[in-house]
Amino acid sequence: MSSVTAADLVPGFNKFQGLLGAPIYRLAETFGHEGAHGQFAIQNPAQAVRIQQLVNQQDAAIQGQHYPYPPDVMQKIKAADQALEPTERFAQQVEKIINGELQADKKKQ
Amino acid sequence: MSTRKLTLLIFAAAVLAEPLFAQQKGNSSPCMAEYENHNQIDYGPLIVQEVKGAITDQEQGAVRKVCVGIFTEKDHKLVATTESDAEGKFSLQNVPPGRYRLVVKADPLCAANVPLQVVKSQKKKKVLHVHMEPRGPDSCSFADLENESAVVFQIKR
Numbered sequence: 001m002s003s004v005t006a007a008d009l010v011p012g013f014n015k016f017q018g019l020l021g022a023p024i025y026r027l028a029e030t031f032g033h034e035g036a037h038g039q040f041a042i043q044n045p046a047q048a049v050r051i052q053q054l055v056n057q058q059d060a061a062i063q064g065q066h067y068p069y070p071p072d073v074m075q076k077i078k079a080a081d082q083a084l085e086p087t088e089r090f091a092q093q094v095e096k097i098i099n100g101e102l103q104a105d106k107k108k109q
Numbered sequence: 110m111s112t113r114k115l116t117l118l119i120f121a122a123a124v125l126a127e128p129l130f131a132q133q134k135g136n137s138s139p140c141m142a143e144y145e146n147h148n149q150i151d152y153g154p155l156i157v158q159e160v161k162g163a164i165t166d167q168e169q170g171a172v173r174k175v176c177v178g179i180f181t182e183k184d185h186k187l188v189a190t191t192e193s194d195a196e197g198k199f200s201l202q203n204v205p206p207g208r209y210r211l212v213v214k215a216d217p218l219c220a221a222n223v224p225l226q227v228v229k230s231q232k233k234k235k236v237l238h239v240h241m242e243p244r245g246p247d248s249c250s251f252a253d254l255e256n257e258s259a260v261v262f263q264i265k266r
Contacts, residue, residue, distance in 0.1 A: 005146050005147065005148065005149075005151060006146070008147050015149070030149065030150060033149065033247070034247065037246055037247075055245065058243055062167055062168070062243070063168075064168065065168065066166055066168055066170030066171075067166040067170060067172045067173075067175075067215060067218070067241065069217075074217055077217040077218070077243045078217050080243060080244075081217060081219075081243065081244050084244060084245070084246060087246060088246070088247075091247075
């Protein structure tokens, strides 16, 4: 990895900042991000179920269709995309905290 | 010819010629590309000699008339843009060797952002196959390298 990635939903946070030369720390940050999606689902079960329903509806609508998609398929893709935003934002917020902790740990060693 | 007629003639010529010059200015393509990098895990870079390939959707259909842009990886400068053709194929000529990021936008699908390394020569020439997908939890459109014939064969029209 040669550069950091700007987190699109948490302004000012760059993913893997300060951890470019440390693969195991980057792995820990990614693990924390993915775990945060699980934490979001546990804390917001109704919303998590709704997200999964919308993603399933999107996947079913796409089956057998080709780009450019008809308006009903476009609407389902956009709905699923919007529904995913809260869980992604939460995961990036948690990742930012984890990144700070990992950077501090790396400095200690 | 009166001065008034001459003025009108010059004005009409200027109005008619404007789109012609506008097309020349946007030499490669009129599409608007913006740098993007939202990969949770950034893969690659994919090593190619020429920046060309094909874009398909989830059902292996050609993704036609979408914007393809290439940016320098270091300072995110736009190098060139083009549009995919009716078969979903694209080609960006004369890209000098170096590290780049290819961005493909096809709304409402997740924009693909592909790290590339353009090299002077390559033993086995490979082309890019961009797979366009809707955004998922930490998943997005991606690209891989394939033989040219394989990509063309796969695309359903």
